[in-house]
Amino acid sequence: MSEFEDAVEEVYNALEGKVDKESIFRELKEFMDMRVPLNEAKRSVIRKYGGTVKNLGSEYRSLASLVPGEGRLNLRVKILSINPKEYTTSDGEVRKMFYGNMGDESGVLPFTAWQLNIAIRKGDCVEIKNAYTREWQGQTKVMLGQNTRIELLPPDSVKVKSTLRQAKVAELHPGMGLVEVEAKILSAEPRTVSVDGVEKTVYSGTLADETGEIPFSAWDTEVRAGDVLKISRAYVSTFRGMPQLVFDSRSEITKLNREIEITEVPVSIDTLEGKGGFNALLEGVVIDVKDGSGLIYRCPECRRVVDGMNCPIHGRVKPVPDLRIKAIVDDGTGAVMCVFNREQTEKILGMTVDEAMKKVQENMGISTVITEMIEDKLIARPIRVRGNVISEEKYGLRMFVKDFSIPDVKDIAKNAQKMLDEMEW
Ligand SMILES: [Zn+2]
Numbered sequence: 001m002s003e004f005e006d007a008v009e010e011v012y013n014a015l016e017g018k019v020d021k022e023s024i025f026r027e028l029k030e031f032m033d034m035r036v037p038l039n040e041a042k043r044s045v046i047r048k049y050g051g052t053v054k055n056l057g058s059e060y061r062s063l064a065s066l067v068p069g070e071g072r073l074n075l076r077v078k079i080l081s082i083n084p085k086e087y088t089t090s091d092g093e094v095r096k097m098f099y100g101n102m103g104d105e106s107g108v109l110p111f112t113a114w115q116l117n118i119a120i121r122k123g124d125c126v127e128i129k130n131a132y133t134r135e136w137q138g139q140t141k142v143m144l145g146q147n148t149r150i151e152l153l154p155p156d157s158v159k160v161k162s163t164l165r166q167a168k169v170a171e172l173h174p175g176m177g178l179v180e181v182e183a184k185i186l187s188a189e190p191r192t193v194s195v196d197g198v199e200k201t202v203y204s205g206t207l208a209d210e211t212g213e214i215p216f217s218a219w220d221t222e223v224r225a226g227d228v229l230k231i232s233r234a235y236v237s238t239f240r241g242m243p244q245l246v247f248d249s250r251s252e253i254t255k256l257n258r259e260i261e262i263t264e265v266p267v268s269i270d271t272l273e274g275k276g277g278f279n280a281l282l283e284g285v286v287i288d289v290k291d292g293s294g295l296i297y298r299c300p301e302c303r304r305v306v307d308g309m310n311c312p313i314h315g316r317v318k319p320v321p322d323l324r325i326k327a328i329v330d331d332g333t334g335a336v337m338c339v340f341n342r343e344q345t346e347k348i349l350g351m352t353v354d355e356a357m358k359k360v361q362e363n364m365g366i367s368t369v370i371t372e373m374i375e376d377k378l379i380a381r382p383i384r385v386r387g388n389v390i391s392e393e394k395y396g397l398r399m400f401v402k403d404f405s406i407p408d409v410k411d412i413a414k415n416a417q418k419m420l421d422e423m424e425w
Pocket of ligand 1 (some may be wrong): 299
């Protein structure tokens with residue numbers, strides 16, 4: 001079909017068939033003879049017959065205005081990413097399809113192309129005629145089928161709205177959409193996984209910037225420990241109750257020639273609310289030691305804390321003694337329940353499990369003597385703790401402490417005196 005015949009078709013559709021094609025042909029021809037540009041001629045004919053120019057098929061739609069289930073769409077977009085994927089048809093034929101992201105001044109949408117009439121590459125600006133939309137994972141996806149026509153436009157003729165959110169690692173949380181992060185890879189381990197029968201390499205590890213640390217998964221993208229990267233078009237998912245940064249071949253990875261200083265800055269507890277944090281460093285004051293801290297007994301089979309000789313699962317058992325602390329650490333912005341294991345509790349108490357058992361015996365079997373010792377050692381004391389923080393609706397924020405330090409009271413006094421001296425008191 002010629003461009004002119006296309007125009008007749010479009011005007012006919014825009015007028016919803018109320019005017020016959022011959023009349024439209026004549027009208028358009030007249031405008032053309034008067035040297036009116038074709039697009040303007042189409043609008044004029046539609047207006048003349050009381051139609052809506054918005055219905056004109058050649059109008060370019062903005063990506064942001066698209067909803068699932070639309071057809072006959074004309075778009076002017078920039079291809080932000082494009083990846084081939086092989087698939088097998090029902091009759092066993094192997095074919096290639098493409099998927100990626102496209103953008104215009106209004107936004108960015110994913111697309112799938114079952115067929116392409118021309119080869120297109122990442123960065124190309126294209127005019128797309130007769131595309132349609134589908135719903136995909138709750139959002140609109142542009143579909144290019146066998147009736148879709150693509151033409152190349154001049155380079156950079158389509159500007160793309162940046163929907164990327166630049167973020168610091170400490171700000172990352174699920175549901176924030178596409179993000180751009182500049183970070184240093186602290187560790188990276190490759191592993192091979194099978195996705196739909198295709199072997200893929202995924203690198204996982206941790207990355208960090210000046211504000212914090214986060215685990216990541218990098219699909220089809222090789223990363224090495226020590227790399228400083230700008231990662232664009234990544235997203236945040238939840239993994240084991242903590243945020244995780246995910247990026248793949250649709251993301252843009254740029255190696256940066258700068259160093260990122262990974263410093264030991266404590267995070268503020270309110271920033272962990274509802275999302276948790278990986279290997280978070282917190283500084284606060286112990287405001288409470290919860291029940292269940294001190295000398296406890298566990299079932300040797302399942303490690304459940306038991307009261308007496310009976311495990312609810314394993315029946316009568318010979319419980320094994322253990323020490324733990326559940327302390328509430330508050331930094332003024334929020335509170336986290338910090339769980340200290342046996343080794344850490346022994347360090348805080350300055351006493352082994354055996355010594356703790358002896359102490360309880362000396363106190364006529366009253367085990368709260370240990371809990372009271374813990375309270376004496378911890379309550380109202382400043383503490384620095386590091387560990388994974390899990391956010392759960394039921395328990396709030398919980399940290400399984402990896403490291404901790406409690407500044408010595410003598411040091412605090414010394415520092416205070418030093419400060420006073422410096423202030424010439
Ligand atoms: Zn048990």
